[in-house]
Amino acid sequence: MDDPDVALMLAFSKGQEEAFVELYNRHRDRIVSYTRRMLGNQAQAEEAAQDVFLKLYRARETYAPRSRFSTFLYRIATNHCLNLNARVERKLVRPDVEAANRPAPERAAGTRQDAELERKRLRETLNTALASLPERQRAALLLVHYEGMSYREAAGAIEVSESAIKSLIHRARSAMMRELEPELRNDRGVLHAV
Amino acid sequence: MRCEDARAALDTSRYGDTDRAGEPGAKPAVEQARAHVEGCTECEAFAERAAALDRMLALDEPQPPGPGFDTRFFARLEEERQSRKRRGLWRWTWALVPAGVAAAVALVGLPARAPTPTDGAAQGEHAVLAEIPPEDMALVMELELLEDLPVLERLEEVEAFELLETIEAEELEAILGEAE
Numbered sequence A: 001m002d003d004p005d006v007a008l009m010l011a012f013s014k015g016q017e018e019a020f021v022e023l024y025n026r027h028r029d030r031i032v033s034y035t036r037r038m039l040g041n042q043a044q045a046e047e048a049a050q051d052v053f054l055k056l057y058r059a060r061e062t063y064a065p066r067s068r069f070s071t072f073l074y075r076i077a078t079n080h081c082l083n084l085n086a087r088v089e090r091k092l093v094r095p096d097v098e099a100a101n102r103p104a105p106e107r108a109a110g111t112r113q114d115a116e117l118e119r120k121r122l123r124e125t126l127n128t129a130l131a132s133l134p135e136r137q138r139a140a141l142l143l144v145h146y147e148g149m150s151y152r153e154a155a156g157a158i159e160v161s162e163s164a165i166k167s168l169i170h171r172a173r174s175a176m177m178r179e180l181e182p183e184l185r186n187d188r189g190v191l192h193a194v
Numbered sequence B: 001m002r003c004e005d006a007r008a009a010l011d012t013s014r015y016g017d018t019d020r021a022g023e024p025g026a027k028p029a030v031e032q033a034r035a036h037v038e039g040c041t042e043c044e045a046f047a048e049r050a051a052a053l054d055r056m057l058a059l060d061e062p063q064p065p066g067p068g069f070d071t072r073f074f075a076r077l078e079e080e081r082q083s084r085k086r087r088g089l090w091r092w093t094w095a096l097v098p099a100g101v102a103a104a105v106a107l108v109g110l111p112a113r114a115p116t117p118t119d120g121a122a123q124g125e126h127a128v129l130a131e132i133p134p135e136d137m138a139l140v141m142e143l144e145l146l147e148d149l150p151v152l153e154r155l156e157e158v159e160a161f162e163l164l165e166t167i168e169a170e171e172l173e174a175i176l177g178e179a180e
């Protein structure tokens, strides 16, 4: 398989610890971003990302390259986030939920400061909408949209079929569009500007 | 093409469909959808909002982890390595044990369900340990070997017996008892 990360993981499974450090350095930021978007909370996300790398460390004895390395790593990350969310159930720390219910202010982003505030408000609204998605829909959308995975890779990471991934993404996007309707409707280039 | 199908096809095409590029039928669906959108006001509005959604999604940029992340991680990793080392010794000792202990456990009248050595992860070990009944567990604790090397030596003696079955239960109890 032509995947340098697979080669690193194989080297690690043969005892080369520095190969693990290399994998950690390569994937750290992305995994932290992914767990943050999955869990909706930075502190929890960092802890979870570390758990993911510890699980990767433990996986060296049983590792067999059956897929791209990223599929393997994101499968660990996805399962971990799903388990964490199942554990906290409804106590899930949500980003500023009120932000979503606040009506979109009249657009008058005159100053740079206004634009920055508007950008922040939109980000919070976006995060709330993401957090309100059913988890598998959220995972599917994050993997293809932010992580740039192909449908096949995302399917491997979530352990569903490719057609299920497409359906999850379509449902996720539809739900996001309903949730963000006022923002999207009012978007007369404002999102371009901020 | 129905509106819903057109919208689904648009969403699917949004992230490419490279895995199925070679398959006939994949691309025409998108082209049909585009043709549909041109003649359907509602789907045209959908397409605009879909584009706005992409702009909104782009607002959430990746953030690097906070300060101290690496330090915390490598401290946890070191802890992991140390505990693996300890578990490694634990496994190694069990590897010496089974023949003797399994027989001993059977002969002294305990259920012969001595833990089998496991090379699985910690979870597997916990699962195995969790299954051991309390009486057996007492024996296992007695054999917390490295802290109790004489027992280990004794067990090697037990293993050396060719006809374990012939040992009386009392004798084995005595052997295990002596080491206490």
Ligand SMILES: [Zn+2]
Binding pocket: B002, B003, B004, B006, B036, B037, B040, B042, B043
């Ligand atoms: Zn239509």
